[in-house]
Amino acid sequence: MTISVAQAQLFFLAFTRIMAILVHVPVFGGQNIPSQVRIGLGLVLAFVLLPWQPLPPEAAAIGTFAYSLAIGREILIGTLIGFAADLAFGAIQMAGAAMGTGSGFESSRIFNPALGESGSAFDQIFVMTATMIFLVINGHHLVLIAIQKTFEAVPLNGSLPFDGMETVLKTTSVFIAAGIHMAMPIIAALVLTDLTLGLLARVAPQVQVYFLGLPVKVVVAMIAMSMTFSVIFPYVSSLFKNMAEGMLLFVE
Numbered sequence: 001m002t003i004s005v006a007q008a009q010l011f012f013l014a015f016t017r018i019m020a021i022l023v024h025v026p027v028f029g030g031q032n033i034p035s036q037v038r039i040g041l042g043l044v045l046a047f048v049l050l051p052w053q054p055l056p057p058e059a060a061a062i063g064t065f066a067y068s069l070a071i072g073r074e075i076l077i078g079t080l081i082g083f084a085a086d087l088a089f090g091a092i093q094m095a096g097a098a099m100g101t102g103s104g105f106e107s108s109r110i111f112n113p114a115l116g117e118s119g120s121a122f123d124q125i126f127v128m129t130a131t132m133i134f135l136v137i138n139g140h141h142l143v144l145i146a147i148q149k150t151f152e153a154v155p156l157n158g159s160l161p162f163d164g165m166e167t168v169l170k171t172t173s174v175f176i177a178a179g180i181h182m183a184m185p186i187i188a189a190l191v192l193t194d195l196t197l198g199l200l201a202r203v204a205p206q207v208q209v210y211f212l213g214l215p216v217k218v219v220v221a222m223i224a225m226s227m228t229f230s231v232i233f234p235y236v237s238s239l240f241k242n243m244a245e246g247m248l249l250f251v252e
Contacts, residue, residue: 005061013074013156015046020078021147021247024085027131027140049148062157070157081150084246085143087172088239091179092130096123098183099225122221129229130236137237142244149248171246178239182232189224193217 100122
């Protein structure tokens with residue numbers, strides 16, 4: 001089978017868009033995943049997801065300047081689509097950071113290679129558990145389906161779909177509110193603990209509240225998180241499902 005230059009150019013455009021999306025999904029394009037694996041996954045997905053419409057060998061190729069603009073356009077489209085995944089995992093990370101702020105774990109921070117940022121052990125536990133939920137509900141399948149549908153919504157070498165900031169700002173506010181809602185139960189438990197320790201300091205000044213408070217807040221935070229997970233599991237699942245829908249919302 002003869003593959004024309006125009007067909008090869010379309011394939012590379014599809015590969016460019018897919019790679020621009022995958023780098024925003026930690027499960028597929030995290031920094032702990034080797035570059036060879038990410039590139040190989042992008043090539044496989046381009047072969048599988050690209051609507052294959054063979055062009056005749058004599059089909060005219062895209063000019064150098066126009067093709068450079070097309071590559072930049074696909075990178076921009078892929079970045080815009082992947083921004084929804086950034087928002088979802090960013091909301092999870094923001095919720096974990098808010099939970100860990102007053103929990104006593106902030107004194108020690110560890111690096112998360114999947115997200116490329118450091119955090120306390122507490123919020124890393126929350127982020128890793130949320131990532132496991134993402135895999136359990138087949139969130140990676142939803143992402144792949146969303147990527148495939150982007151080629152139907154925005155054909156290769158098509159015009160930019162972005163027509164304003166309203167959709168981006170609205171979606172961003174939804175994900176930020178979701179992160180705050182997930183963190184509220186544990187934040188409330190820690191605030192009540194601080195109030196209790198403050199009253200204890202007033203009633204019994206001889207008690208070293210500072211040294212007593214650290215282990216108490218650690219225990220309270222862990223118990224509150226274990227009790228909260230059963231409640232927010234549907235919420236996290238809905239968050240990741242909305243992520244896949246948001247990936248399409250930005251380009252429709």
